[in-house]
Amino acid sequence: MELGNISKPTYGPGPEAPRSSTPGLVTMAHGFLRLVQPNPLPIDLLNLGQSQSMFSQEDIQELLLYELGFLVCAAIGVLFIILVPLVGCCFCCCRC
Numbered sequence: 001m002e003l004g005n006i007s008k009p010t011y012g013p014g015p016e017a018p019r020s021s022t023p024g025l026v027t028m029a030h031g032f033l034r035l036v037q038p039n040p041l042p043i044d045l046l047n048l049g050q051s052q053s054m055f056s057q058e059d060i061q062e063l064l065l066y067e068l069g070f071l072v073c074a075a076i077g078v079l080f081i082i083l084v085p086l087v088g089c090c091f092c093c094c095r096c
Contacts, residue, residue, distance in 0.1 A: 036069035 020026045042062050045055075055063075064071070 036073055037066075038069070039066050042066055 045059055045063060
């Protein structure tokens with residue numbers, strides 16, 4: 001393995017998207033993730049070297065805004081988990 005010039009490295013283009021035999025599904029999954037998580041990660045809130053015991057209201061609101069897409073998906077999932085069996089039970093038991 002050749003290391004090249006260590007003091008002045010040359011960088012190539014960034015990593016490419018993974019090749020797949022199902023590009024339609026990959027595109028659909030990436031589109032869904034961009035839809036659910038359009039906001040950038042708030043790096044300034046991730047103080048790795050400092051104590052994170054106290055968060056301000058602004059920090060909590062920014063984190064909730066970052067996670068908003070996942071929270072909406074979780075709420076819809078819980079709604080379906082509760083409503084689908086309930087509606088199915090009503091259709092089975094109450095044949096009106």
